[in-house]
Amino acid sequence: xxxALDSKVQNTVRADSxxxxxxxxxxxxxxxxxxxxxLKNLPNADELNVSGDVTAMVGLAGALCGVMTIRCESxxxxxxxxxxxxxxxxxxxxxxxxxxxxxxxxxxxxFKAKISSLAExxxxxxxxxxRGNDYEMVTVGDGEHIRVGFSYDSAPIWFCLxxxx
Amino acid sequence: xxxxxxxxxxxxxxxxxxxxxxxxxxxxxxGDVVEAGNGVEALAAVKExxxxxxxxxxxxxxxxxxxxxxxxxxxxxxxGTPVIMVTTEGSESRVVEALSIGAKGYIRKPxxxxxxxxxxxxxxxxxx
Numbered sequence: 001x002x003x004a005l006d007s008k009v010q011n012t013v014r015a016d017s018x019x020x021x022x023x024x025x026x027x028x029x030x031x032x033x034x035x036x037x038x039l040k041n042l043p044n045a046d047e048l049n050v051s052g053d054v055t056a057m058v059g060l061a062g063a064l065c066g067v068m069t070i071r072c073e074s075x076x077x078x079x080x081x082x083x084x085x086x087x088x089x090x091x092x093x094x095x096x097x098x099x100x101x102x103x104x105x106x107x108x109x110x111f112k113a114k115i116s117s118l119a120e121x122x123x124x125x126x127x128x129x130x131r132g133n134d135y136e137m138v139t140v141g142d143g144e145h146i147r148v149g150f151s152y153d154s155a156p157i158w159f160c161l162x163x164x165x
Numbered sequence: 166x167x168x169x170x171x172x173x174x175x176x177x178x179x180x181x182x183x184x185x186x187x188x189x190x191x192x193x194x195x196g197d198v199v200e201a202g203n204g205v206e207a208l209a210a211v212k213e214x215x216x217x218x219x220x221x222x223x224x225x226x227x228x229x230x231x232x233x234x235x236x237x238x239x240x241x242x243x244x245g246t247p248v249i250m251v252t253t254e255g256s257e258s259r260v261v262e263a264l265s266i267g268a269k270g271y272i273r274k275p276x277x278x279x280x281x282x283x284x285x286x287x288x289x290x291x292x293x
Contacts (some may be wrong), residue, residue, distance in 0.1 A: 033276070033277055034183070034274075034275045056221055078197070084179055084183060085179060085182055086186060087185070094178070095178065095194065097178075098177050098179040099177075099179045101177065102177045102179055103273075105253050105274075106253050107274050108250075108253070109253025109254065109273075110253070110275065120257060120258060123256075124224060124253065126176065126224060126225070126226055
């Protein structure tokens with residue numbers, strides 16, 4: 001076997017049962033520190049569908065391959081942007097995708113920093129933002145999916161990690 | 166005393182504004198703040214006029230923060246300018262790399278104004 005490939009296979013990190021909690025904590029910390037706001041757990045999150053017309057995504061590559069996404073409605077994204085910028089009134093339309101992308105980036109970075117085997121061996125891509133509702137995200141292969149739902153200003157916001165096997 | 170001129174480099178304009186606001190919230194007396202969206206823009210700004218301090222992200226398109234650090238050392242108006250990396254990058258090896266090529270410190274996002282003050286203050290004190 002190719003030694004480089006062998007070491008790559010050995011270094012692949014598998015999802016752990018506590019990753020749900022780590023994703024939850026990572027998201028809450030980012031909101032606490034950067035927005036001075038608490039994310040509240042969404043009641044019956046498991047029974048709800050992930051929805052929203054704004055999605056930010058950051059790719060992970062290396063010991064863990066996957067995509068971290070945040071999805072919410074545009075009015076929630078606007079409130080998040082306003083809160084991050086300390087704005088009282090409306091925020092610039094350009095700042096909204098930028099803010100939600102940066103939140104996704106920080107949550108992904110915070111999450112991987114909490115897993116020692118990932119901190120050193122996993123790279124993040126620059127974020128991408130999608131507008132619109134009418135799409136479905138499909139994980140190729142036998143990937144796993146972790147999702148946590150919160151309520152932010154009484155509206156749902158979803159954090160998902162799709163892991164490629 | 167002249168207030169320090171600061172360059173903030175990040176591909177997110179929201180993050181550039183947050184870093185600038187944090188500098189003010191930290192009570193630091195700063196002068197002009199110039200923004201750049203990547204290493205290429207940052208180098209162009211440095212060539213135009215020198216800065217007293219640079220705060221730079223690592224992961225950016227066009228030219229990342231590590232390449233910017235390398236190139237900065239070759240620019241006359243950039244030599245010796247203290248640079249602090251402000252990034253989501255949690256990889257110790259990339260931090261060590263940044264420090265080995267001249268970065269004076271490292272702040273991980275998410276950050277508080279106090280963390281900005283802790284890193285930036287000593288570098289601005291030197292300028293006094």
